[in-house]
Amino acid sequence: xxxxxxxxxxxxxxxGMQGFVDRGVVTGVVTLVHRHGVEGHCDVLGFQDxxxxxxxxxxxxxxxxxxxxPIVSVATLMLLEEGKLRLxxxxxxxxxxxxxxxxxxxxxxxxxxxxxxxxxxxxxxxLTHRPGIVSRFSAQGPIAxxxxxxxxxTGFALQGENPDDWLARLGALPLVFEPGExxxxxYTTDVLGFLIARAAAMPLERFLATRLFTPIxxxxxxxxxxxEKMSRVPVAHAINPADGQxxxxxxxxxxxxxxxxxxxxxxxxxxxxxxxxYMRFARMLLAGGRFGxxxxxxxxxxxxxxxxxxxxxxxxxxxxxxxMWGPRGFGLGVSIIDRPGxxxxxxxxxxxxxxxxxxxxxxxxxxxDMAAIMMVQLLVGSATPAMETDFLxxxxxxxED
Numbered sequence: 001x002x003x004x005x006x007x008x009x010x011x012x013x014x015x016g017m018q019g020f021v022d023r024g025v026v027t028g029v030v031t032l033v034h035r036h037g038v039e040g041h042c043d044v045l046g047f048q049d050x051x052x053x054x055x056x057x058x059x060x061x062x063x064x065x066x067x068x069x070p071i072v073s074v075a076t077l078m079l080l081e082e083g084k085l086r087l088x089x090x091x092x093x094x095x096x097x098x099x100x101x102x103x104x105x106x107x108x109x110x111x112x113x114x115x116x117x118x119x120x121x122x123x124x125x126x127l128t129h130r131p132g133i134v135s136r137f138s139a140q141g142p143i144a145x146x147x148x149x150x151x152x153x154t155g156f157a158l159q160g161e162n163p164d165d166w167l168a169r170l171g172a173l174p175l176v177f178e179p180g181e182x183x184x185x186x187y188t189t190d191v192l193g194f195l196i197a198r199a200a201a202m203p204l205e206r207f208l209a210t211r212l213f214t215p216i217x218x219x220x221x222x223x224x225x226x227x228e229k230m231s232r233v234p235v236a237h238a239i240n241p242a243d244g245q246x247x248x249x250x251x252x253x254x255x256x257x258x259x260x261x262x263x264x265x266x267x268x269x270x271x272x273x274x275x276x277x278y279m280r281f282a283r284m285l286l287a288g289g290r291f292g293x294x295x296x297x298x299x300x301x302x303x304x305x306x307x308x309x310x311x312x313x314x315x316x317x318x319x320x321x322x323x324m325w326g327p328r329g330f331g332l333g334v335s336i337i338d339r340p341g342x343x344x345x346x347x348x349x350x351x352x353x354x355x356x357x358x359x360x361x362x363x364x365x366x367x368x369d370m371a372a373i374m375m376v377q378l379l380v381g382s383a384t385p386a387m388e389t390d391f392l393x394x395x396x397x398x399x400e401d
Contacts (some may be wrong), residue, residue: 073333135186193267
């Protein structure tokens, strides 16, 4: 079996990604494509650290931010298949901190001006980011100030003594919307991670390691990086809003946010991984839930995961300030292309995946039997969406069968 990708046309992909490095948009990039069960392409370009000229590596360990979310969503579906939870279960069954929720009359109004929620938050609400829980990305007014201590100012790390302490503080705050009313991206998958821990009677990090990462060989995926692997971590950059230039956000070493096990692991954005590790996860989903001899999920669970759950009204709402849902819906932890005419690029109906705030991106295309991953380390860079668009266009144009 061959990948059906043109070697000559894949040169365009290499040249396109190298152009972003040469122009200084990013310091380096790793891209990886599998199709028809075989590796069709891999590029390792640029540097982990441009100052020291340390080259990028195929096994570079990237901060994947929100690409953590699909992994935690898969863990939830594993528990569903074991009969340990249902999608319509109220989360207070495991998280009494969220029993009897109250909702702000005005999302930016006083914290004591609330009314009882019309119903409980469900597991499905968490999987689809519709529980009404405060978001660190979009909170305004008093609720924003009240929630400020839930994560470090730099983000990607939850702040507190332990998960129980953190959940108690979040659960004491009112909801900003009614459960199920609208998508509110933020702490939701963190809460889902702690629900998994209580339903499975083990810490989230142990559940993921023993039930998912080890069985399919994701040996470099975790919530922190031990000292012996730190040489494989790149410098992460952010964009200075004042001048649009790259500045260092996090360096590898003892001072890194990922240099030690967190007291409270973030299921929303705390994992690190490599291109090959995440490709194993992607291939497992593309193969209907199986990787090698390991069955992680059933094919039917993945069909449900990749079904749009948003209402038409919810799809009309902006996502973090832009029209996210024109070409795509949202399932259980992944977005799914269903109106390709609303997007500005090549692709297929049914392509699903998710990205991360450091510019990392993953897509599975069941129609083409293809998985594609791009790894960079530029925090919320204005160029990374264009880079992802170019990446996917250059992948799709290489299909020749």
